[in-house]
Amino acid sequence: MKMRKFKFSMSVEKYSNLTDVPCIEGVDLFCGAGGLSYGLAAQGVRVIAGIDVDPACQYPYEANHGGAKFLLRDVTSVSGEELSKLWSPGSFRLLAGCAPCQPFSSYANTATVDKAKWRLLCEFARLVDESQPDLVTMENVPRLQQAQPFNDFLRALERGKYHVAHAVVNAADYGAPQQRKRLVLVASRLGPVAVPEPTHKGSANWVTVRQAVGHLQKLKDGQVSKDDPLHIASVLSDLNRARIRASKPGGTWRDWPEKLVAACHKRESGKHSSGVYGRMEWDKPAPTMTTLCNGYGNGRFGHPEQHRGISLREAAIFQSFPETYRFTPEGEAAVIKTVGRLIGNAVPPKLGEAVARALYASLPSAARSASAPGG
Template sequence: MVRNENALPTIDFFSGAGGMSYGFHCHPGFKLVAAVDAELTKPSAKDQSSDCNKTYFANCNIHPRNEVLNYENILEIGAELWPNDVFDGVLLACPPCTDFTRAKPENHLIDGNRNELTSAVANLIFKIRPKYFAYENAREALQGNHAQHLETILHVLQSIGYSYKVEILNLNDFGLPQQRERVILIASRDREVRNLRDLWQGLSIKTAATVGGALERLSVLDLEVPQSLDKRFPQLTEEVLKRIMAIPKDGGSWTDIATTHQELLIPSMKKKIKNGNTGSYGDVYGRMALKQPAPTIKRECSHVGNGRYTHPTENRLLSVGEMAFLQGFPIQFKFAGSQLSNCYRQIGDAVPPLISHQLAWLISWVETGIRPSPRDFCLKNSALSAEQF
């Protein structure tokens, strides 16, 4: 792809496997110049344990700087990556959502250390004054008990005269075949900003974005883009395989076999049945439903026992390529990792490229005044195509 002569330099903090960056990388109006990620699977893990920087390089052609970002060093690193006083480009920053999200029950009470990284981004914005800024996180970053961190960013943006729009969106409304609620913030230093709702104004897709529709499109692309689909998936133990085989196809759950196959239930399942409250636990070992969007794909998606990640009709976990496609990655995206579980973790942690590509075109619209069409903002070889409009 030939980049525009005046392509905007783009820096990605907390770059992960490149989900946010990739959407901009596939737009000729942006040029990735730097990225930073510590490659940690969890705070206590060894450095480079997630292998995400290898994946980033394989797809975005940039070696991210391996650095543990914190409140103290983010300004120093930002100044090293962009030594000029003002950054006439795009700053992407998607700090970890782990300590915001409702998926972790203690987050309602405890303000985890990783939340301060959002406050640190506010300092970085104030320091380098990027022309554009894009942020994505769990919805609780805006609505939860610890929203003061994101409010710090909004306060900084207001104080230095930025135009911005921030909102909580279900990304399924924008073509992602998955129920995924996220807060998205777009800001501009010197132009009136727009949001994804503006991009989709007057547009609608002919059919809802569902698991079945995505897998059907993926099978077509598998023929059109040969040897691209990553068909790897972990093998199941005999015990787990028996449980999965008994669960009804197309949306079934272990709760469907609670009375007929009690011998296949694990102790925690039996306890839930006894208490009469399965709650979200009914999703573990569950199959995805063909006519519905996928549930939120999380970093723990590498095992059928961690959520509703089982194939709708086959007795296995969704493959790396299938899970990535439902997460908005194009079929040709390559995942690197010393362990298969790391590939799944990179997928679940990522900003869906299908969405980040729309954000890139959105910022391009703000920059040029030219509104993009679906043929522009639909990421090539992904779950959303212009033909769906």
């Protein structure tokens, strides 16, 4: 079977000189390594600043986002007045962000989450109220829409006279080679707005693991590519080496001989936990990337063919970062745990691209024709 290489080709420089027409200028709260910013910029949004409290985000954000500032700040210390000074007069002002979602993830019990843990979404609402941007977008985990903080956020937008649309979408429907369901919200004070339309709707159009990473250099566990320090696979124990050799693409630990099965899976409580120690399938999208996606035992993160977990570069590509995206300075070894966290927490750039298109569509018609990509 002939393999078709899938290549992400986005340029954040393409629209960097749109100075003669009104344009969307974005500030990215909780910007992380810059996935959302990169996708927005690839579709013509002039991203002017990213704000995050994590120092590990600074290098990848600055290295991949030309003219954008990185502000190492806790958003609780940021004021709407400060944000307003970042935007240029006459621009359409966008406030974007993905507040850390751990309190609402599938691993958390939302009924018992301490209210202090959802304060960041409240801070997002505060900054919307104080800075009054023209446009707002948010990405988060689907369970958030079942929680009261999300309803409070919607009410805050309603008080601000925003048109709002939100829905749970699958990143695979927008060109990311990954099954990743996320809650996406877009809001505009300029006119009606809609959740972005899929560009790769349905499994026949999804980008597969083979298309995304099948061309990369083969690795053994513990090995790093000489050409790309991010193409590095974690070391496996002798037991896990035996387990992955016994694993089938798309299969489970039930395919293993009895001697390899973990004790926890033999207990009644673990018999239904089939989503760990699995290999991906070549001709389907990858599963959802998590902050521990480089670990073979943490999910279906085994390479479809090679006897190892996926590399950091493969994980980044599954998130739809371009293959050239830099997470560590040149000559510096990647800290697997840190970079894995940045990749797993990122908004897929392809989803950011789709959001940008939806925001441009909400602009008044005259401004839309002048400022949208190609206008």
